[in-house]
Amino acid sequence: MATVEEVKVNLAASVDQTQRALQTLRGVADSFDEALTRLRLTAIGTAHPSIVDAISQLEQARLRIDEAQSLATSAISSADTYRMIV
DSSP: OOOHHHHHHHHHHHHHHHHHHHHHHHHHHHHHHHHHHHHHHHHTTOOOHHHHHHHHHHHHHHHHHHHHHHHHHHHHHHHHHHHHHO
16 A cells, blocks of 8 residues: 555656646647638638538547647646645
């Protein structure tokens, strides 16, 4: 069984790794935003179902990134709370 200090160290490492993942997700979100902007500009003047579908799917992907960021942030908060209790 792990000692209290080992638990705290592992929690801190997990939080740190999650924060690094969040930084990566921010970069991914920015890339999706740029791709969406380009796609929307390209689609001006057309309502072809394929391009409308592409925009919709990319918007959904972007929303999932937002959801992942929110969940990861909540996980960090919960882990930090537990670390304070231990």
